[in-house]
Amino acid sequence: MSAGSGLNGLSITERPRSLAETAYDAIEQMIISRRLAPGAMVSEGELGEELALGRTPVREALARLKAIGFVEVHPRRGVLVTPVDLITHLELLEVRRPLDETVARCVIARGTDQELAALDKGVAGLLAAAGARDRETYFRSKRVLHEAMVNAAHNATLTSTMAALHAQSRRFWYTYEPTASFVDCARIHAGIVAGVVARDAEMAVAGIGTLFDFLDQMTRRALDRRPLV
Structure with a gap:
């Protein structure tokens, strides 16, 4: 393709x-x-x-x-x-996990070499922004990576569905994700991308499981603190 x-x-x-x-x-x-x-x-x-x-x-x-x-x-x-609601975000994570796995499998099956190279470039940008603890650049880089991944799945229904879910996630994490977590989160994304680029579904899905366990823990910790921005 x-x-x-x-x-x-x-x-x-x-x-x-x-x-x-x-x-x-x-x-x-x-x-x-x-x-x-x-x-x-x-x-x-x-x-x-x-x-x-x-x-x-x-x-x-x-x-x-x-x-x-x-x-x-x-x-x-x-x-x-509207306000940012933590319980709604936990529900969103439940929905996103299997959809992210589907996106990864579709990219592995259909993504072009050029698209996979773009994912490598995108995750490098995310890692750099995370290391600099630059909030604006970090979230912009994460959006670029997410959109590149979804577009490489070549599935219009996934594209429209994930666009809404990613927007809701960005809003929550911009408010609540501490800069101290940026590097860990970026490294987990790098592991997922490595699996996708290698066209190794097992590796990619395992990375997605690690990511959503990490996000679930961060969300629950956010219950005990005020918005960060």
Whole structure:
């Protein structure tokens, strides 16, 4: 299967991002980074003015953010940023574990050599950011790696499903993951990528098990502390 091909071998060309997608990415990042903190109330107009976008793409972006639990839309009052919920995150981890295993198996079966090389490059960037304890770069690098992994699975349903789950995870971990854990977490990701690049499903799945045990422990420890940012 060539790079940019789907399950049936047909070529998939990248399309320009829509204004709604641009708005979604920008507002999502504002919420994840807590520029829009839990409890904040904003209007479509305020967001559109800040992003230099019209109401329609902003409204479409907010509908997507509402669907993944980032905001509540209150007619005539505005848009409320929801709190980060630890119990919901534990439930999310239960859902993500088998899906991450499925992604890894799909990448092993379908990923091109070029895509596997991109995973190696992505995990190197994550390790560097973790070592520097640079929060912004660390989470940006983790997003790049996750998206590269999911895209290499060549499964549109997984792509859309994992995009929402990864966004919810990023929001939680940006708030609660201590910088002291960055290196350990990055090394576990490196082990998963090593298994995928070697096309060794057993190694990759074992690494995913280690990762989710680690994330579960960190989530439970977060019950006893305040948000870090």
